[in-house]
Amino acid sequence: MAGRxxxxxxxxxxxxxxxxxxxxxxxxxxxxxxxxxxxxxxxEYWGRPVAGFGDPAARIVFLGLAPGAHGANRTGRVFTGDRxxxxxxxxxxxxxxxxxxxxxxxxDGLELSGAWVTVAVRCAPPGNAPSPDERRRCAPFLxxxxxxxxxxxxxxxLGAFALAALAEVxxxxxxxxxxxxxxxxxxxxxxxxxYHPSQQNTFTGTLTERMLDGVxxxxxxxxxx
Numbered sequence: 001m002a003g004r005x006x007x008x009x010x011x012x013x014x015x016x017x018x019x020x021x022x023x024x025x026x027x028x029x030x031x032x033x034x035x036x037x038x039x040x041x042x043x044e045y046w047g048r049p050v051a052g053f054g055d056p057a058a059r060i061v062f063l064g065l066a067p068g069a070h071g072a073n074r075t076g077r078v079f080t081g082d083r084x085x086x087x088x089x090x091x092x093x094x095x096x097x098x099x100x101x102x103x104x105x106x107x108d109g110l111e112l113s114g115a116w117v118t119v120a121v122r123c124a125p126p127g128n129a130p131s132p133d134e135r136r137r138c139a140p141f142l143x144x145x146x147x148x149x150x151x152x153x154x155x156x157x158l159g160a161f162a163l164a165a166l167a168e169v170x171x172x173x174x175x176x177x178x179x180x181x182x183x184x185x186x187x188x189x190x191x192x193x194x195y196h197p198s199q200q201n202t203f204t205g206t207l208t209e210r211m212l213d214g215v216x217x218x219x220x221x222x223x224x225x
């Protein structure tokens with residue numbers, strides 16, 4: 001991958017993966033890793049917090065909500081191993097930001113160019129719903145991550161929760177209002193808002209691949225400006 005040394009990001013990743021600050025999330029992520037989903041009963045689950053992934057020289061950061069219980073909480077890589085990740089990485093591949101459209105495991109060979117993918121909360125939450133306090137406890141990780149991604153100019157917020165987390169980290173008031181396709185200035189970043197590529201949104205047609213491609217194209221354009 002292009003860019004400077006990954007060492008500072010590797011240090012951050014190690015700290016994220018060792019975190020046990022939120023008892024509710026620790027209990028849930030580890031319970032899911034023990035009981036597993038039947039389809040993955042022969043796999044060893046990651047069952048820990050999940051760090052960001054991508055190109056350290058990225059100009060675009062894609063910010064999601066939290067690891068999926070049987071996605072990143074299983075595979076150990078953000079947006080990997082579930083339907084949300086399938087949608088996201090297909091879109092990144094179509095835009096030339098990902099080396100392949102598939103994201104099944106940490107060893108699948110996927111590389112990103114010009115993009116970094118991360119989440120506001122690092123542990124899989126019950127009901128896919130972290131609390132505001134859990135988001136605040138994770139905020140220092142996101143703040144450090146953004147500071148280390150010095151080339152980043154644009155953030156794609158995948159859902160209102162991600163936008164709220166970004167505004168909180170950047171201490172922006174009043175908090176910007178989320179709308180799919182909205183382009184905002186939040187702190188030092190151009191921000192593009194998108195519905196999260198969750199099954200709830202993609203199965204119902206709330207988010208289509210064309211809509212997601214449009215968001216990614218806007219982010220690419222802004223990041224090059």
